[in-house]
Amino acid sequence: MVFLNGEFVEQKHAKISTLDRGFLFGDGVYEVIPVYHGTIFALENHLQRLADNLGHTHIPNPYTHTEYTAIFNTLLEQHSANEHQVIYLQITRGVGEKRQHSFQNLTPTVYIRTDTLHIKNEDTLKQGYQATLQKDIRWHHCNIKSTSLLASVLYTRTAQEMGVEEVILHRNNIITEGGSSNVFIVSNGVVTTPPKSNDILAGITRDMVLKSCEIAGIVHKEENITTQELWNADEVWISSSTREIMPLACIDTTSFDVATPLWQQVYNTFQTLKNV
Amino acid sequence: MVFLNGEFVEQKHAKISTLDRGFLFGDGVYEVIPVYHGTIFALENHLQRLADNLGHTHIPNPYTHTEYTAIFNTLLEQHSANEHQVIYLQITRGVGEKRQHSFQNLTPTVYIRTDTLHIKNEDTLKQGYQATLQKDIRWHHCNIKSTSLLASVLYTRTAQEMGVEEVILHRNNIITEGGSSNVFIVSNGVVTTPPKSNDILAGITRDMVLKSCEIAGIVHKEENITTQELWNADEVWISSSTREIMPLACIDTTSFDVATPLWQQVYNTFQTLKNV
Numbered sequence: 316m317v318f319l320n321g322e323f324v325e326q327k328h329a330k331i332s333t334l335d336r337g338f339l340f341g342d343g344v345y346e347v348i349p350v351y352h353g354t355i356f357a358l359e360n361h362l363q364r365l366a367d368n369l370g371h372t373h374i375p376n377p378y379t380h381t382e383y384t385a386i387f388n389t390l391l392e393q394h395s396a397n398e399h400q401v402i403y404l405q406i407t408r409g410v411g412e413k414r415q416h417s418f419q420n421l422t423p424t425v426y427i428r429t430d431t432l433h434i435k436n437e438d439t440l441k442q443g444y445q446a447t448l449q450k451d452i453r454w455h456h457c458n459i460k461s462t463s464l465l466a467s468v469l470y471t472r473t474a475q476e477m478g479v480e481e482v483i484l485h486r487n488n489i490i491t492e493g494g495s496s497n498v499f500i501v502s503n504g505v506v507t508t509p510p511k512s513n514d515i516l517a518g519i520t521r522d523m524v525l526k527s528c529e530i531a532g533i534v535h536k537e538e539n540i541t542t543q544e545l546w547n548a549d550e551v552w553i554s555s556s557t558r559e560i561m562p563l564a565c566i567d568t569t570s571f572d573v574a575t576p577l578w579q580q581v582y583n584t585f586q587t588l589k590n591v
Numbered sequence: 592m593v594f595l596n597g598e599f600v601e602q603k604h605a606k607i608s609t610l611d612r613g614f615l616f617g618d619g620v621y622e623v624i625p626v627y628h629g630t631i632f633a634l635e636n637h638l639q640r641l642a643d644n645l646g647h648t649h650i651p652n653p654y655t656h657t658e659y660t661a662i663f664n665t666l667l668e669q670h671s672a673n674e675h676q677v678i679y680l681q682i683t684r685g686v687g688e689k690r691q692h693s694f695q696n697l698t699p700t701v702y703i704r705t706d707t708l709h710i711k712n713e714d715t716l717k718q719g720y721q722a723t724l725q726k727d728i729r730w731h732h733c734n735i736k737s738t739s740l741l742a743s744v745l746y747t748r749t750a751q752e753m754g755v756e757e758v759i760l761h762r763n764n765i766i767t768e769g770g771s772s773n774v775f776i777v778s779n780g781v782v783t784t785p786p787k788s789n790d791i792l793a794g795i796t797r798d799m800v801l802k803s804c805e806i807a808g809i810v811h812k813e814e815n816i817t818t819q820e821l822w823n824a825d826e827v828w829i830s831s832s833t834r835e836i837m838p839l840a841c842i843d844t845t846s847f848d849v850a851t852p853l854w855q856q857v858y859n860t861f862q863t864l865k866n867v
Contacts (some may be wrong), residue, residue, distance in 0.1 A: 319609060330606035331614060333595060338607060339681070339739040341617025372741065373748060402692050405615070408744075413706060414748040416681050416740075416771060430689055452731035454742050457759045463739035464616040464692075465648065466730050468684075471692040472649060495692060544606045 316393060318386050318427040322525055326428070335424055337407030339414050341463030343424070344368040345405040348387075349432055349556045351589055353396030355387060356556075360519050364460065365404070371459045374408050377423045390429045399432040401556065404417035405462060434559060437582070443564025443573035444480040446553070448471065448542065451484035451491045451514070456514050470494035481553055483545070483566055486514060490540040493553045496561075497521035501550035501577060510537040520554045527560075533577065550575060560585055592669055594662050594703040602704070611700055613683030617739030619700070620644040621681040624663075625708055625832045626655050627865055629672030631663060632832075633795050640736065640793070641680070641752035647735045650684050653699045666705045668786065677832065681738060710835060713858070719840025719849030720756040722829070725749065727760035727767045727790070729851040734789050746770035757829055759821070759842055762790060766816040769829045772837075776816055777826035777853060786813040796830040803836075803860035809853065826851060836861055 319329045336342035346365050349356045362380055369376045378386070383405030387402055390551045394400050453466040471494060482494040490509055492498055497518040499508045506528050511517045528535035545551065549573050551563040560582050562573040595605045612618035622641050623630045638656055645652045654662070663678055670676050685697030700740060723865040729742040746758045758770040766785055768774055773794040775784045782804050787793045804811035821827065827847050836858050838849040 317609070326610070327608075329609040331609055332603075333593070333605040333607055333681075333704075334602070335614065336744075338611065338614045338683075338702075339738060340744050341738055342741055342744050347639075372745070407614075412706070416744055417751060418744070418748075428609075428690070454730045456742070461741045462615060462617055463741040465618055465735075465737045465739040466732070468612075468616050468692055468694070469648070471715035472694075475693060490748050 316390065318390060318425070320425055323389065329426070331411045331424060334407060334412070334414065335407055335411050336411060336418065336421070337405065337424060337462060340416070341465075342372075342460065343407030343462040344372055344460055345403065345462055346373065346460065347556055348402040348404070350391060350400035350402060351428070352399065353391065355402070356589065357523070358379050358384070359517050360522070364517070364519070365406075368460050369406065371456070372408075374423055374462065375565065377406065377425055386427055390427060394429065399434055400429050401432040402585060403430065405515055407462070432556065432557065435561070439563055440559070440582070441574035442501070443562050443571075445478070446481045446483050446493070446563050446566045447474065447477050448545070448566055449482045449484055451486045453484075457491070457515055458511070458517060459535055460516055467494055480561070483551075483553075485542050488542045490542065490545055491515050493555075496553035496555040496558055498540070499524060499552040500545060500548035501552070502544070503550050504534065504577065506533055506535040506581070507538055507540055508535075509540055518554060520556055520559065523585060523588055524552075524554050524560055524581065527581045527588060530568050530588075531580045531584045533581065550578060552578065564574075592666065593703065594666060596701055599665060602748065605702070606660065607700060607702075608686045610686050610688070610690065610778050611683055612685060612687060612694065612697070613681065613700060613738060615694070617737065617741075618648075619681055619683030619738040620648055620650070620736055621738055622736065623832055624678040624680070626667060626676035626678060626705070628675065629638065629667065631678070632865065633799070635658070636795050636798070640795070641682075644736050645682065647732070648683060648684075648737065651697055655684065655699055662703055662732065666703060670707070677708040679704050680708065683738070696775065708833065710833065711837070716835070716837055716858075717850035718837050719847075721754070722757045722769070722839050722842045723750065723753050723755050724821070724842055725758045725760055727762045729760075732789055733767070733791055734787070734793060736792055742763055743770055756837070759827075759829075761818050764818045766818065766821055767791050769831075772829035772831040772834055774816070775800065775828040776821060776824035777828070777851075778820070778824050780853065782809055782811040782857070783814055783816055784811075785816055791822050794830060796832055796835065799861060799864055800828075800830050800836055803857045803864060806864075807856045807860045809857065826854060827852065
């Protein structure tokens with residue numbers, strides 16, 4: 316069962332018009348919200364980011380905090396609280412009368428579904444993952460979590476073809492983020508991640524990693540990272556709702572330390588925060 | 592009546608799954624093909640560009656040239672040959688089992704519709720239009736005619752808010768194109784348009800304008816245009832299937848000549864080519 320425009324329907328009956336601007340123009344925004352043991356993680360932050368993105372794209376916010384929560388809870392009741400879930404929520408500008416760029420006063424389309432969340436466990440994470448460095452060809456508003464995601468889809472394909480977990484992106488030799496993650500480097504015990512800007516998504520997990528460093532008393536900075544600094548780093552991590560804090564064993568042919576005591580400390584603190 | 596995945600159905604029954612990657616990821620490409628007095632314009636060029644874009648995005652091309660033509664003709668039979676039409680064709684990567692960036696071996700979704708084409712007539716065009724210069728924030732594969740179009744939608748809104756026809760875009764003070772058009776300047780009798788690159792869409796109308804210059808014996812170049820050259824130009828035109836060759840009377844507060852003998856010569860030649 317999924318939620319579509321005010322109704323709970325079976326996924327196979329969840330259909331939208333071909334004139335939906337989400338289909339024609341990628342004209343929408345989305346959120347991915349983890350649910351750990353039945354508890355929605357950082358709900359306030361996700362709904363605030365959603366509201367911000369709707370504002371950036373001039374789409375009215377169709378529901379209140381209370382209404383979103385009620386919908387989420389109804390969907391989550393389908394699952395056992397023993398397994399982790401993830402809420403996917405997408406809002407598009409709505410259905411126009413014909414296919415034209417311009418629009419006015421449409422009713423947004425709201426689609427929400429829940430799925431089992433497969434989190435990589437600690438032992439798996441500790442083995443480290445592979446990545447590749449690629450040029451960031453995306454648009455210059457990556458701070459907006461929009462459904463115009465063709466660039467990200469093509470990066471996923473590149474990663475698959477190369478047999479790696481993720482692409483790490485740079486613009487003019489300044490690291491931005493991963494294809495669907497934020498990036499951290501560790502050099503001489505200092506954790507650094509690129510500052511928030513129009514070029515990166517302000518990941519909720521990114522914020523939690525910084526908070527975990529804070530709590531664990533580890534020096535951390537939000538500063539530009541050059542590709543040279545990346546290559547010289549002791550450790551590189553990527554973060555996202557599903558990857559949590561994932562250490563990279565190598566980017567292309569350059570190796571990094573994984574499962575270090577520093578990573579372990581941040582990872583443990585993060586796990587504690589998750590369960591608060 | 593529209594075409595959706597092998598069937599001709601009423602638009603109100605044309606519905607796709609919310610798991611269509613066109614809806615979730617803007618993961619598709621499209622074409623807009625004018626039909627003048629019942630004759631499809633530059634069909635070969637449009638189908639070739641479609642094939643190229645499907646190749647760039649690694650989506651299999653579901654139909655042959657003959658099959659596309661048969662579908663177009665069935666849809667066009669609904670209309671009187673006295674009015675101009677436009678074919679809108681969209682192909683997405685298809686419907687996945689769940690919402691995930693990765694994909695394999697999906698059946699593409701094909702949606703095709705026809706609408707009346709409202710071309711601006713010569714007298715209206717001659718009055719000239721207004722535009723605004725804006726920074727180009729789009730991705731770095733604008734050569735791909737993809738449905739991940741949120742940036743273009745936001746530019747349309749900017750133009751509407753400012754009460755102008757189009758945005759003219761620049762990257763680092765080099766003109767790329769309009770929000771949904773190509774750009775030409777005329778200086779001392781020479782027509783210049785930016786060269787084909789990953790930053791612009793290779794418009795079919797753009798090619799026809801260059802061909803019209805060729806036939807009319809007007810000097811024309813495909814060269815970078817700086818914002819300074821734009822401001823100093825005698826004339827600025829934008830081209831697209833629906834705008835044909837549209838002279839701009841002003842960009843922000845800078846005025847340009849409109850309906851000049853040179854524009855008239857290219858416009859007349861273009862009209863002749865259209866009817867070949």
